[in-house]
Amino acid sequence: MRSIHYTRDALVEVLRRHDINPTHQRIEIAYALFSRGEHLSADQVLAIVNDRHSQTSKATVYNTLNLFLRKKLIREVIVDPSKVFYDPNTIPHHHFYNVDTGELVDIDAAEITISGLPQLPEGIVTEGVDVIVRVRSKAE
Amino acid sequence: MRSIHYTRDALVEVLRRHDINPTHQRIEIAYALFSRGEHLSADQVLAIVNDRHSQTSKATVYNTLNLFLRKKLIREVIVDPSKVFYDPNTIPHHHFYNVDTGELVDIDAAEITISGLPQLPEGIVTEGVDVIVRVRSKAE
DNA sequence: ACTGAAATTAGACACAGTCCAGATTATGAA
DNA sequence: TTCATAATCTGGACTGTGTCTAATTTCAGT
Incomplete structure (x- = not known):
């Protein structure tokens, strides 16, 4: 890592x-x-x-x-x-989260783009955007 | 709502x-x-x-x-x-979360686009993608 | 070394969520 | 209707995460 x-x-x-x-x-x-x-x-x-x-x-x-x-x-x-x-990683990034194993893996924020987020109301400031991709080990 | x-x-x-x-x-x-x-x-x-x-x-x-x-x-x-x-809303959507007030507001998933997500390893399946925009009531 | 402020501590506490064994309710065959 | 059985619900004990508090320890500046 x-x-x-x-x-x-x-x-x-x-x-x-x-x-x-x-x-x-x-x-x-x-x-x-x-x-x-x-x-x-x-x-x-x-x-x-x-x-x-x-x-x-x-x-x-x-x-x-x-x-x-x-x-x-x-x-x-x-x-x-x-x-x-x-x-401990404060560089902007997101996460894969394996629901089965609990494993948590970083996704570099530079790699991904999010567009179309609605405008914020007046007086409201963004603190941060978290993207969590929940994954599981196939099968069901 | x-x-x-x-x-x-x-x-x-x-x-x-x-x-x-x-x-x-x-x-x-x-x-x-x-x-x-x-x-x-x-x-x-x-x-x-x-x-x-x-x-x-x-x-x-x-x-x-x-x-x-x-x-x-x-x-x-x-x-x-x-x-x-x-x-109770199971239509794909994301959330604004106001860290100060605890208020939770929906963002229609159709409005936003996420691109550049890395390929998943073999045998791993996406369960869902959660986007959480953490906001606060200005000032600091 | 002495003093006050900052930091640490053990243990009590608060609270979300789970577990369990017994009570209640629903189902359905006779 | 009556009985047996399975499904569901229940109070209360329990677990685990995180907070609080009052007392002690540590530390910086004199």
């Missing part, structure tokens, strides 16, 4: 640029997301972070993910009714 | 056509959705149905909504991380 090697030092810089005080826990959580470049649920982040090094509480994981969201360091992907996925 | 008057009798027919045994509770739940033509959460359906007539349990509302989904009588709209909305 992405093979950039994120050192923790590099992530400290990224956090600072996003106006986030780089604490131990925040660095570990960022590392979990960015070193893999995968879509992870809060649950998965918690498990990964507590596998190595320091213990991090559930509350901190949720607080931190929401902080990262607010600071636009990561995005949230809402495809599964039961949990949110967090996406 | 839609001003067709659904009688309960008409809904019985709709249920039958979708291979659903039309019980009291199922008719009331269908009526709640189709008479309003709005996106409702399970919670809202439960409240509406129990406002009038017979008592219907939470379990039945969830069972029934999932049955309707399986039988493709309704669709689910996943935009809010905390709850699913059920949509």
Whole structure:
């Protein structure tokens, strides 16, 4: 998906640029997301972070993910009714979502074009456009 | 949104056509959705149905909504991380979602065109394409 | 080292949705 | 009508995600 090697030092810089005080826990959580470049649920982040090094509480994981969201360091992907996925890729893109396997794959936004969207009423601003292509492993 | 008057009798027919045994509770739940033509959460359906007539349990509302989904009588709209909305409109369409107000508005799929979607791998079939335009009430 | 602000924590809590075992209702044969 | 059977519905316990709170820890600046 992405093979950039994120050192923790590099992530400290990224956090600072996003106006986030780089604490131990925040660095570990960022590392979990960015070193893999995968879509992870809060649950998965918690498990990964507590596998190595320091213990991090559930509350901190949720607080931190929401902080990262607010600071636009990561995005949230809402495809599964039961949990949110967090996406370290903030380049505009969309998703394939395999309903059977839960697999979530990026689609570069540059590749696709959406035309004919209705005009927005006055005072309403677009925040973002999400395209989700729900797929399944053939058969039925 | 839609001003067709659904009688309960008409809904019985709709249920039958979708291979659903039309019980009291199922008719009331269908009526709640189709008479309003709005996106409702399970919670809202439960409240509406129990406002009038017979008592219907939470379990039945969830069972029934999932049955309707399986039988493709309704669709689910996943935009809010905390709850699913059920949509009686099964004509292909997309959504505006106001992040501030929670308001959900239809966009006719016929109006818009999406081009450039990547080829799917062998053995993978498209289930549906959801476009969600997230909007907010200006300012920031 | 001392102090206040920021961050983290455990655990209680809220709430959507599921599960289960028992009660109710519908169906249909005799 | 009566009985047997299957389908449906039910309350309530339960699960899992995410939030809240009050107390503790960490950290920056003096």
